[in-house]
Amino acid sequence: MHSSYGGLSDERSAEPPQASEHPFGGLARSAVGVDMNAVVNVEEKLFQNRYKVDHGRPHIHIKDAQVCNNCESQECTYICPAACYKAEGNRTVTLITDGCLECGSCRVICKEHANVAWEYPRGGHGILFKFG
Amino acid sequence: MAEKFDAIVVGAGPSGNSAAYTLAKAGLKVLQIERGEYPGSKNVQGAILYSDALERIIPDFREDAPLERHIIEQRIWVLDDKSFVGTHYRSEDYDKPPYNRYTIIRAQFDKWFSSKVREAGALLICETTVEELLMDGNTVRGVRCDRIGGEVYADVVILADGVNSTLARKAGFHGELDAGNVALAVKEILFMPEETIRERFNVGEESGVVIEMMGTVTEGMVGTGFLYTNKDSLTIGVGCMLSDFKSNPNRTSPYTLLERLKKHPSIAPLIAGGEMKEYCAHLIPEGGFHAVPTVYGDGWLIVGDSGGFVNAAHREGSNLAMTTGRLAAETVIEAKAAGKDMTAKTLRAYKDKLDESFVMKDLHKYRDMPQVLHSSPQFFSAYPRLLNGAAKTLFTVDGVDKKTKEREIFGSFKAARRVSGLVGDAFKLWRAFR
Numbered sequence: 001m002h003s004s005y006g007g008l009s010d011e012r013s014a015e016p017p018q019a020s021e022h023p024f025g026g027l028a029r030s031a032v033g034v035d036m037n038a039v040v041n042v043e044e045k046l047f048q049n050r051y052k053v054d055h056g057r058p059h060i061h062i063k064d065a066q067v068c069n070n071c072e073s074q075e076c077t078y079i080c081p082a083a084c085y086k087a088e089g090n091r092t093v094t095l096i097t098d099g100c101l102e103c104g105s106c107r108v109i110c111k112e113h114a115n116v117a118w119e120y121p122r123g124g125h126g127i128l129f130k131f132g
Numbered sequence: 133m134a135e136k137f138d139a140i141v142v143g144a145g146p147s148g149n150s151a152a153y154t155l156a157k158a159g160l161k162v163l164q165i166e167r168g169e170y171p172g173s174k175n176v177q178g179a180i181l182y183s184d185a186l187e188r189i190i191p192d193f194r195e196d197a198p199l200e201r202h203i204i205e206q207r208i209w210v211l212d213d214k215s216f217v218g219t220h221y222r223s224e225d226y227d228k229p230p231y232n233r234y235t236i237i238r239a240q241f242d243k244w245f246s247s248k249v250r251e252a253g254a255l256l257i258c259e260t261t262v263e264e265l266l267m268d269g270n271t272v273r274g275v276r277c278d279r280i281g282g283e284v285y286a287d288v289v290i291l292a293d294g295v296n297s298t299l300a301r302k303a304g305f306h307g308e309l310d311a312g313n314v315a316l317a318v319k320e321i322l323f324m325p326e327e328t329i330r331e332r333f334n335v336g337e338e339s340g341v342v343i344e345m346m347g348t349v350t351e352g353m354v355g356t357g358f359l360y361t362n363k364d365s366l367t368i369g370v371g372c373m374l375s376d377f378k379s380n381p382n383r384t385s386p387y388t389l390l391e392r393l394k395k396h397p398s399i400a401p402l403i404a405g406g407e408m409k410e411y412c413a414h415l416i417p418e419g420g421f422h423a424v425p426t427v428y429g430d431g432w433l434i435v436g437d438s439g440g441f442v443n444a445a446h447r448e449g450s451n452l453a454m455t456t457g458r459l460a461a462e463t464v465i466e467a468k469a470a471g472k473d474m475t476a477k478t479l480r481a482y483k484d485k486l487d488e489s490f491v492m493k494d495l496h497k498y499r500d501m502p503q504v505l506h507s508s509p510q511f512f513s514a515y516p517r518l519l520n521g522a523a524k525t526l527f528t529v530d531g532v533d534k535k536t537k538e539r540e541i542f543g544s545f546k547a548a549r550r551v552s553g554l555v556g557d558a559f560k561l562w563r564a565f566r
Binding site: 036037039040042045046048049052073075078079081082083101102103104105107108109111114118119120121122123124126127128129130131132 | 167168169172173174175176177179237238239240242258259260261263277278279295296298308309310311314316318320321365374377378382383384385386387388391408409410411412413414415
């Protein structure tokens with residue numbers, strides 16, 4: 001019943017196939033050219049964590065996709081410590097919350113646009129820290 | 133369930149548990165609501181437990197609390213890319229009970245603390261997220277949970293819901309956090325045999341070491357790294373101000389900083405072979421004195437991270453959390469004993485207690501620190517390089533006379549900061565710390 005981060009591969013499979021050697025899609029698609037962040041495999045880190053994913057009920061939403069398209073900096077795409085936000089090539093930002101560590105950074109850095117609708121997951125769902 | 137309680141405590145971290153324990157111990161009817169599967173499952177900390185704050189709540193906590201290692205040695209390292217200059221303080225006095233502080237693993241510690249809260253008589257409900265406060269005008273009457281029929285009422289609601297403080301924000305008690313007032317920290321726990329830790333850190337079976345680090349690893353961002361010894365694991369992490377992550381032209385991710393720290397030549401041998409079993413991230417409210425919001429009102433009190441009670445200069449948070457939780461509870465107990473309503477006027481006594489305690493005294497002492505550091509990236513990039521360069525020049529024996537080496541060192545400092553800059557920086561630091 002408690003799935004690890006690997007459990008989200010089903011949901012990702014609905015997306016177009018991605019050119020990446022990482023099982024969950026790489027970070028190499030970042031907005032900047034050569035990306036130090038891409039060298040670090042954050043998915044491997046998240047794989048160690050325990051989650052109870054609330055399937056079909058993500059607790060964070062991007063309110064208006066167009067606001068992200070117009071956002072110059074798209075800081076969420078490198079600051080999110082779980083790399084939930086991805087910068088697609090066409091200036092779109094996509095969000096998949098399954099690996100979310102519930103820190104709140106995305107909401108705070110987007111204060112100026114207030115484009116992140118942020119709630120805690122339903123009781124008992126989301127990240128389950130074994131050590132914390 | 134239209135049941136009414138004397139108090140509802142939202143959250144089962146150090147502040148919520150301290151509040152709920154103190155209230156229940158005094159015989160009040162307490163409901164505590166926690167969104168995690170068990171207390172601790174949503175909580176992240178370095179983690180160092182300072183004995184004093186807990187001793188004032190549970191004097192004999194050492195008998196059964198899950199403690200990792202008592203700390204006998206504090207190291208402070210200033211890193212450049214290849215080296216560090218450090219000071220270590222180790223004392224036999226720290227190796228004699230009662231111990232001053234311990235490393236802990238929060239998921240285990242919070243579970244233990246929560247068992248004490250329940251023994252004291254509080255009712256704990258887990259796996260339940262509080263969605264909003266139930267208001268009657270300006271007065272908080274209770275909470276709405278995400279369980280069916282989840283409206284619960286109480287004379288007072290204590291908000292121990294953590295740094296994001298979602299409930300107070302939704303109720304309009306204070307605004308959104310500012311990126312300049314919170315640090316984003318990431319960390320990993322690395323398991324290895326106990327004897328490896330004993331050998332690498334020169335400690336005994338139960339004693340341990342903490343290393344606090346600053347330097348080029350944060351790319352000039354205001355931030356620090358840390359490495360703590362647990363019983364059979366190490367915790368390694370790094371955190372920087374969120375506003376600095378935002379403005380960093382390199383657009384470096386927090387996990388990239390962590391990876392760089394782990395690969396630093398002075399750190400890699402200490403953690404080599406460690407098996408990583410969890411990766412965590414958390415915000416830390418580091419805005420200090422000026423960022424503490426209004427923490428009481430009609431029918432509500434704010435404690436712990438939710439109220440921004442962290443002394444960033446001294447890496448203290450959980451002790452402020454426990455102390456604010458206890459003081460909030462004592463305020464409620466006294467008000468109830470006096471037969472008073474839980475109005476803002478009554479609950480103001482909480483703020484007075486905070487002001488009289490080390491909590492606000494320390495936050496006030498370091499009130500200018502966040503601003504000083506924020507406007508002085510040189511403390512996190514130029515100085516670490518200069519310091520390490522100076523040490524290398526001084527300690528390398530290469531036939532150059534010492535007088536020339538001294539000139540070289542002073543020259544490097546003057547070239548980087550000019551004399552006026554050096555004096556100004558020293559003054560800034562003195563002002564911030566005095």
